[in-house]
Amino acid sequence: MLRIFFAVLTGLFGAALLHLIIILSLPHFTGKDAATRIEAEGDLNNFYLLTDAYDDAGLANGDPFVRTAVCSFDVEDAPVHFTAKGKVPFWSIAIYDSASNEVFSMNDRTSVGGALDVLAGGSIQLTDLRKNLPQELQQTILVEMARPDGYAVLRTLAPQTSFDESARNFLSEAGCEQFTTR
Amino acid sequence: MFRFPLFILVTLIVAFGGGIMITLYALDATQGFGAIKLGAWEAFPALQTVDADPYAKSHRARAGKLLYGSAEGLTFTASVDDEGARLNAGCRYRISGQTPPARLWTLFTADNGGNPAAMKPGLPSALNSWTVLRQPDSSFSIEISAGAQPGNWLALPQAGTFRLVLTLFDTPTAGSSGVIDLAMPKLTKTGCGNA
Numbered sequence A: 001m002l003r004i005f006f007a008v009l010t011g012l013f014g015a016a017l018l019h020l021i022i023i024l025s026l027p028h029f030t031g032k033d034a035a036t037r038i039e040a041e042g043d044l045n046n047f048y049l050l051t052d053a054y055d056d057a058g059l060a061n062g063d064p065f066v067r068t069a070v071c072s073f074d075v076e077d078a079p080v081h082f083t084a085k086g087k088v089p090f091w092s093i094a095i096y097d098s099a100s101n102e103v104f105s106m107n108d109r110t111s112v113g114g115a116l117d118v119l120a121g122g123s124i125q126l127t128d129l130r131k132n133l134p135q136e137l138q139q140t141i142l143v144e145m146a147r148p149d150g151y152a153v154l155r156t157l158a159p160q161t162s163f164d165e166s167a168r169n170f171l172s173e174a175g176c177e178q179f180t181t182r
Numbered sequence B: 001m002f003r004f005p006l007f008i009l010v011t012l013i014v015a016f017g018g019g020i021m022i023t024l025y026a027l028d029a030t031q032g033f034g035a036i037k038l039g040a041w042e043a044f045p046a047l048q049t050v051d052a053d054p055y056a057k058s059h060r061a062r063a064g065k066l067l068y069g070s071a072e073g074l075t076f077t078a079s080v081d082d083e084g085a086r087l088n089a090g091c092r093y094r095i096s097g098q099t100p101p102a103r104l105w106t107l108f109t110a111d112n113g114g115n116p117a118a119m120k121p122g123l124p125s126a127l128n129s130w131t132v133l134r135q136p137d138s139s140f141s142i143e144i145s146a147g148a149q150p151g152n153w154l155a156l157p158q159a160g161t162f163r164l165v166l167t168l169f170d171t172p173t174a175g176s177s178g179v180i181d182l183a184m185p186k187l188t189k190t191g192c193g194n195a
Helices: A002-029 A034-039 A123-131 A161-172 B003-029 B054-063 B177-181
Strands: A066-074 A080-084 A091-097 A102-107 A116-121 A141-144 A149-157 A175-178 B036-038 B041-043 B073-078 B091-097 B104-110 B126-128 B140-144 B152-154 B163-169 B186-192
Touching: A002 B003, A002 B054, A034 A066, A034 A149, A066 A080, A066 A161, A080 A091, A080 A149, A091 A116, A102 A116, A102 A141, A116 A123, A116 A149, A123 A141, A149 A161, B003 B054, B104 B152, B126 B152
Parallel strands: A116 A141, B140 B152
Antiparallel strands: A066 A149, A080 A116, A080 A175, A091 A102, A091 A149, B036 B041, B041 B073, B073 B163, B091 B140, B091 B186, B104 B126, B104 B163
């Protein structure tokens, strides 16, 4: 009888250990995390508009009034320049690394003149740029990426149906391009 | 003579079965520690950051949701009313009061996964700070019920439990723990069934 008790006790220790291992290692191999889903949307350096229903990659707007566009990028070769402008009541952008940790986020109130103008790059790229800042980057917000790959989520709000069109225009004209100095 | 292999079998079943089951349970039951609770409303302001605890990181990696950055907004979810009873589509509820300061907010009825609930077309399932009707002191009162109500009304799904999701956009509360002192709207049950 005592032996079966010890067998169960050993099993419980094993269960606790397994629990810790699963919890700590799960983020590395779920294959369902936000970064993987956004990569599955399509090519890099392109904003993809999401709909209210879940798409093939498993992403949706998630809120009836929010309109979302996502872009995955890689700053290994060149920094990525995020641009957008338009007349919307609210917009916000969040830049995440490939582990879905927030690197940077801002909204239209903290922007220069209400337009989105953010450049994400590695620390060496940004140091090079700062040494001789091109004219078109004078007012750009520079964001340093610790790891080269990541994704950006651009959101705007359509509080009433009449805002739908301007929200769609804002998102579809948004840019997520590699920045190259001439 | 087969008792020793039996003990090993018991150990392995308890270890693997128990370990996997408590892990799945833990990931479904909570989004991690670090929640702030204001009445019935619950939010996870650090869920998207690198400081999130391992449970939160596992949960978000498995759910794969696009989380709001700290300058974007903060999502509050209510799955119980102020008395702690689970929100049920068979009952009627009222949300009254004010939200913490925010540029905009949205409120919608959600299923148990936090996605907008499937609703008959044409029924209002969402409100925001621009469309809500307010009292002279700018507070509001929203009726949530299956039957139509005058004033602010949110429809409910056919049956079963549901959640309410209130998202504050561009709110100073997202970046600080000062949210503890702030008042969220009250969520009270006004009746069930035909009573």
